[in-house]
Structure formats: structure tokens, C-alpha cells
């Protein structure tokens with residue numbers, strides 16, 4: 001991995017060299033992981049190269065995820081914004097759109113709004129967590145600050161009750177009406193204030209939970225003054241027969257030790273100790289996902305049931321934070337309407 005700004009200059013030169021094979025070669029993937037490392041550990045090393053990468057059109061091979069680009073390209077010059085806008089007047093390339101949204105300056109957010117209102121793909125930006133309101137600049141519906149979510153298994157019930165970010169709370173601790181709730185599983189509770197840049201929120205914690213469905217579901221809820229969910233609404237297509245709640249109990253598919261797994265997570269800033277691979281850090285021992293940052297930028301994200309605004313991304317983890325169903329689990333909020341939405345996507 002690079003060990004200083006000079007090494008980043010070498011990486012940028014390699015970006016030019018891999019040329020037409022940028023997107024698909026092994027070299028390109030390794031380069032991409034190295035840029036992701038720079039984004040996580042030393043983003044300041046990249047700042048001198050932002051303009052070169054954008055203006056001389058090296059974005060095709062640049063590779064890191066949108067989340068990484070939000071760190072590396074953040075605050076790039078208006079010259080970069082002008083260049084990308086000129087490109088988008090001619091053609092819509094996803095690399096140009098990612099870069100423009102990732103720059104995140106007032107000029108860049110104005111340009112994203114201009115693009116969407118002039119034929120650009122609104123859904124593309126919403127998948128990245130960027131919302132274009134009826135008037136004014138585009139808005140980030142996420143905090144660019146990321147925290148690695150580390151799982152610790154094997155808590156006692158007492159430790160669980162005292163944990164800042166518990167995993168495996170009883171359902172009746174997080175819902176107001178346990179007899180009526182469609183919620184059957186608690187993955188994780190998060191204290192919002194531990195992630196910089198989250199919206200003001202009237203209760204301390206939010207809960208990532210699951211209904212009795214395998215994947216591809218969405219659950220929206222309101223919450224009381226203790227943060228317990230109520231007025232839950234589940235949207236889920238028909239599940240495969242073997243996982244249907246009438247045909248087979250999802251809970252029964254789990255081994256006993258996993259069914260009862262209790263623990264907690266802690267949140268740590270990104271640094272040089274994480275394993276950066278293919279746009280994720282999940283190969284790092286103990287890491288199960290990321291709090292903060294944009295949503296996983298390949299799926300549709302929820303719009304608020306009440307006001308229609310794109311919801312604010314809080315956290316995304318793998319189901320194995322506490323085994324139930326399969327795939328990624330994410331939590332979103334609307335701070336205006338005080339609604340929470342949890343959803344489940346499969347892998348990418």
C-alpha cells in the first residue's frame with residue numbers, strides 16, 4: 001500500500017498506463033483498492049491530484065466506490081465541476097456523475113441539480129444517496145464521515161443491557177407493542193451521536209431490526225419517546241417457498257448458538273489497519289459494515305413514506321452481524337417526519 005504522497009503520484013501515473021483495460025484488469029482492481037486505502041487512511045495525500053484525475057479524464061479507471069470518491073474528490077475545484085458539467089452536456093457517463101456528486105461543493109451540488117432538471121438520471125443520484133429537491137441545490141442524504149462497524153460476540157445479558165451499541169436485544173425492548181409487531185429480530189442498536197454529521201434526532205438510539213422475511217424487504221416505523229418502534233409497515237415481495245413464514249420458520253433455520261448470539265459493536269474511524277477490497281472493508285477481521293457514508297450505491301434507496309424526500313442513510317451491515325436472512329441490512333431515517341426505515345438487499 002502507498003506510504004506517502006509520492007506513492008500516490010505513482011498510482012495516478014499507473015492509472016494513465018492501464019488505459020483501455022482500466023475497468024476490468026487485475027491491475028485496475030489492485031489500483032482501485034490502493035485508492036480506497038488512501039481514501040480511508042490518508043485522503044490528504046490525494047488532494048494535489050484531484051484536478052489531474054478529473055480534468056484529464058482518468059475517472060474510468062479510478063475505481064473506488066462512490067463512498068471513497070466522496071472522500072478523495074471532496075472539495076475539488078470549480079474547474080473540475082465545469083469540466084464534468086461540459087461532459088454531461090454531451091453524454092451521461094456514470095463516472096462523471098459520481099465524480100460531480102462526490103465533489104460536494106456548492107458549485108457541484110448546483111450542477112447535479114441542473115443535470116437532473118435537464119434530463120439527467122434522478123435515480124442514479126438517488127442510488128448514491130443524493131437528493132434533488134424541486135428547487136435549489138442537490139443535497140447529501142448521508143454524512144461523508146464513515147465509521148467501521150466491528151462486531152464483538154459473546155456478551156452476557158447484563159453486558160448487553162449496558163452496551164452502547166448492543167446486538168441481539170429482545171424484540172420487546174425495541175418495539176412498543178410486542179404482541180402485534182411484525183418485527184421478529186434485532187440486529188443492532190446504534191447511538192446516532194457517535195457518527196459525525198448525522199441529523200438531529202429526538203431519541204438517542206435507532207434500531208436495525210428485521211421482520212420475518214429472508215431478504216428484499218423494507219420496514220418503516222415511527223417511535224415513541226423511548227425510541228421503541230410502533231406503527232410498523234412492511235413491504236416484501238413473496239418469498240421463496242422454503243423461507244415462507246407459513247411453510248418454514250426462519251428462526252428454525254438457525255443453529256442454536258447463532259439464534260442466541262448476543263454481543264455489541266463498536267465504531268472506529270477508517271484507518272490504515274482496515275482491509276480495502278473491491279469497494280468494501282468487510283474482509284477486515286471483525287468488521288461487519290459501515291456506519292455513516294453514502295448507502296451501498298447500487299440499489300434504490302427509500303424515499304420517506306410521509307414527505308417523499310430521499311431518506312438519510314445511517315448504517316449498512318451484513319446479515320451476519322446477527323445471522324438472520326441473507327444479504328445487506330441498512331437503516332435510514334427522515335429527520336423531518338421522524339420515520340425510520342430498515343431494509344434488506346441481497347449481495348452485489
Ligand SMILES: [Zn+2]
Pocket residue numbers: 304305306307308309334335336337338339
Ligand atoms: Zn419525511
